[in-house]
Structure formats: C-alpha cells, structure tokens
Amino acid sequence: MKIRVHSWIFAIRQAGLKTSMDNPAPLEYAEPVRQSTFPLWMSVLGAIAAALLLPNLIIVPITGPLAKPPTGHQMAVFGLVMQSSGLCGLLLMDWLQTPRWKLTRPIHQGILPGVLTAVIIIPLIIGLSLATQVLWHALRLPAPESHELLLAFNNGTVVDRWIIVISAVGVAPVFEEWFFRAHIQTAFRVLLDRRWLAIGCAAVLFAAVHFSWWMSIPLFVLGIGLGMVYERTANIYASIIVHALFNAVMIGVDYWTLSHH
Template sequence: MPSSPRPVSPRWKGLLAALSLAMAGFIWLSGLVDSLSRPSVAPALSLQQQELTLLAEPAVPSSLREALLGESPRDALLKALEGISSEDRSERQQRMLLLLQGQTPASADRESEPEDPLLQQLLCEVSASDPGLCIDGAAAGQAALRLAFSTVLPLVTALIGGLLLIGQAWRLVRGRLMAWPAVQGPDLTLIDMALLVAGGFVVISAVGVPLVAFPLVGALTAGLASPRREAVGVVINYGVMALPSLLILWRQLRALPKQSAPPSGWMQWRLRPLLSALLDAVAGWLMVTPLVMLTGWLLVRLVGDPGGSNPLLELVLGSHDPIALGLLALTAVVLAPLFEETIFRGALLPVLAARLGPLAGVLLSGLLFAMAHISVGELAPLTVLGVGLGLVRLRSGRLWPSVLMHGLWNAVTFLNLLLL
C-alpha cells in the first residue's frame, strides 16, 4: 500500500462522515430489528424437501431408504402439515393433508393436478387397491435426483472443504503456508470509507434512492404480470441502488495521484490468469462452506430460527416463470458479487487492513458485509462468508477470485432453491 502522505481532510468531510456513520448505524439497527418480523424461508424449504423425499421414496433402493430418507417420509410430511395452522395452510397443503390422512377432498381427481406428481400419486392411492400402481417412475426418479443434489451435494462439499481446512491448519502448524502478497488497494482514509460505505452504500442507496426510484420502477413495471414484474423490479432497483456508491468510489479514486497507483490499478482486479483465479475461488468456496453450515446449525440450536430471510429467497421459491428466474439469477450471481466485492473487498478491506492490520480488516469488513444484508437470521453465517471472501482476497492478492467465489456461492444457493 503506498504510504505517501494524504492532505488533512476538511472539517466538513469529517463531520459528514460522522453524520453518515450515525445515520447508517440507526438504519442498520432498525432494519435488523424489523427483520425479526419477516418470515423465514426455512419452514417452506423444509416442507418442500419433505414433499420431495416422499415423491422420491420409490426410486431409492430399499436398503438405503432409512439412511437417506429417514424412517417414514409420509409420517414426517403429515406431521409437518399438521403443524401448520389452518389459517396459514394453503389450499394445496390442505388437500395434501386430507389425502395423507386417507380422506378424499371434495371434487378431487388426478386430472385436476396435471403438473403436481405428488398430489396425483396421493389422489390415486386413496382409491387404488394397490398403491404400487400409482407410482410414477419418471417423477420419482427425477425427485430422487433433485434430492441427491440438494442434500448429498452440500454434505460432500462440506466434507471436502473440511479436509482442505484440516490441510491448511496442518500447514500452518508446520510453518509451511505460503507467504501472502503485500496488501495493495486504494490509498484512501477511514473517513473516505465512512463516506463510501455509510454515506453512499447505506444512507443514499438504501434510503434516498428508493424514495425516488421505487415509485418510478413500479410505474414502469406495472404492465407486467407477477412474478415477472417483481423480478424486473429487483434488477432495476439493484442497479440504481448500486450507482451512488460506485460514483462516490469513482470520484475518490479519481482524486488519487495516478503515479501512486500500483501496477495492477487501485482495485487490483487482475483478471488473468483466469484459471488460478477460478481455482482460488473454488478452494475458498469449499473451505467456507462447512464453516457457514456449522454457524447456521449452531445458531438454530442455540436460539432457534430467528427469521428475517432475504426477500429474494421467497421470490425464487415462489416463481415458476423462466424469465423471472433468469432475472433473479442475474441479480444474485452476477450483479451482487460484482458490486458488493468492489465495495467490501476492493475498497474497504485494503484500507482497513492497511490501518488496522489484515486480521482486523478481514473481520470488520466481513461483519459490515453481513450487516449490509439487514437480516438477523443471516448475520452470523454471512459474517463467516464475508471473512472467507476477505481471506481469499488477501491470499490471492487480487479481487477477481473473491468475485468468482461470491458468484459461485450465490449460484449454488440459487440452484438449491430451484431443486426444491
């Protein structure tokens, strides 16, 4: 990091940074409290996984059913549906509950559910003398494949990641870890970062822009049907909300002396070699996966499900429109990693690491990254993910591997939601 002296910031700049920090703290704190009232997607995910398990049961060898599916997928699904209050139970869930209880819903027939293989199977079983004749082998096979990807693949990923972590710990104890490159990044101050993150990312983007942009976007997308309307709104709103922070960062970098910039530029993108960036991203994703899973498991065990899931997850779960899903995937897999890594690992982390030390910089940038998502339920797991992204940034000495790792994480999460 260049150590050339920076001129003393004007008093107004310091006051503006302090005001931005105070407002951002209030916005984040109130947002975290409000997130407690938002529903969690965990129950919906669990219920859909139980439905998938029951549908896949005939395609799983009998010797493996108990190990892979549990003792009785039918009883587990029945218990889950009975645990939902009648007011919150959808019409489909109510029909499924009656069928699992051996009752036939009014005016029920298999032709009424042409795209719901599980309901078709249950409707057939109620009246069939041999339930085995009701099994759709193709649907069961597809369900088993989806179930394998959504449950077995994360476990395999966590196992491989755990072995890699053990290997890294062993190298650390033996003193065989390769030395990391020197931290390079924009020669900005902590006041600059307060203006960028607190002022631009939080106050302007999360409060000021929505007051103007959201009504305009709503008017532009009013003619579209749901969920395509919501998906188009997500893409446009996200792009508009990213602009203030990017413009502030562009202005800050433009004010720096060009002769002080590192050879690879202030942001250290360094797209090539692409293969090593991809390998760093995959290794980071593998090693952070078991830690995030463990953090989420401990959180549920200690305090239960705190709720407050990202609303984007609900849109993905409730959408069957290919265009809507494509737009949501674009936001989650491309736009979000590019923007968030530029701010948190491209600008913020190097500045914090240069002034507070690499470890403190990684931890603080990871925490701020998690808080920016304004979800109590995701705060701890996202902090761990942010720390992992920061370590990949420092270890690789460039930003591109962190962007790829972030995109890979979001892509796998998005794929799991689609599979369920």
C-alpha cells in the same frame, strides 16, 4: 481445519500467485492511499448515496411507491437497481479521484484461489446455517421465515428468476466485494495496521447490512473467508468468485428446499 488452510495456501503458491500480505489493494493508487484513507471513504460514501437515492429516482416514478410489505418482484427489481447504482457510484468516485486507476491483477489469477476457497467455505456456511436452525428450534425461538426473494424465485415468473440470478450471482458479488474488501477492508487495514482486525471489521459490517439476524454468524464467517482470500491473493476477482459461487449454491439449495415442502 488447520491442515486444510495450509493446503489451500500451498495450492495458491503452487499456482504461482502472489500471497504477500503487504499490498492487499488491487488498484494502482493503493500505495498513495496508504498515507490517507480519505479517497477510499469518499468512494464508500459515494456508493452509499447512489445506492440509496438512485433506485427511488428511477423505480418509484415508473412503478409507483413500493407495496408494504414489498412484493418479491419489487424487491428483486429494487435490489438489482440498488446494487447497480452503488457499483456505478463507487466506480465513478474512484475514477474522479484517480482517473488513471486500473486493476493490476488479471482475472485468471483469481480463479484458482476463488474456487479453492469456495470449496472449503461453502460447506462450512451451510453447516453453520443448519446448526443455527437447530439451535433456534432448541431454544423455542420463532423459526426464520423464508426470504421474500427466495419465495419470488420459487413462485415467480421466469423474468423474476432471471432478475434474482443476475442480481445475486452477477451484480451483488462485484459490488459488495469492491465495496467491502477493496475499499472498507483496505481502509481499516491502513487505519488499524492489523490485517485480521481489518478483516473482522469488514466482516461485521458485511453481515450487518444483510439484515438477516439468524444468519448473522454464517455471514460473518463468510465475510472472514472473503477477506482472507483477498488479503492472500491481493486479487479482488478471487473474492468475487467465492461470493458468486456461494450465492449461486444458496439459491439452488433454497430453491430445492422450498420446492420439496
């Protein structure tokens, strides 16, 4: 594994990408923020408020209250609106605090490290997921049920499937990486002055918010990988690409598994 990691770093350097750990934030206001994490936390709070409030203001008046438990279709629509609202809230707060900010790393510099990291980490996460299922079975714990969204993808309409794909492969990676890596991880990096501790804290929160107790360890490892590629490249696009590829592969694997049972 050590050889793989060093090969990955070497490949990034050969591509001429920045690998300095000194400036992980991809925004122009990263340096002033180093003196205070207040703008980052304000953006985080704005994103949380938007993600929690706007879906209820937009969806419930149109479709009525969510069923108990919500259907797969309702969860898909609600999830897409929630992630989109959170992303809009995050970007709005960033703009209000620093109107002239912009991304300083071009997207093409994030493609190679993103793909290389995905090639390494996705098989690892799948292996950890399978090992977790085996452990649960050995301990005679209740088998984890298939996620309602995956059942909706397998049994739902074409519209449901497109909503899930757009949400999982498009909106969610952008919002969650902008939220966890560009803001929370960067804030912890400033507060703690320890990059690995900052990566770990962001990964713990990343795993916790997905509310999947049996997948908590694989999601934590994924969060570590996403944090590492962000720190290594100082390019948020790299972690977004890893996240999007991971979600796409997991949808495909789960769809194939459910359709063959």
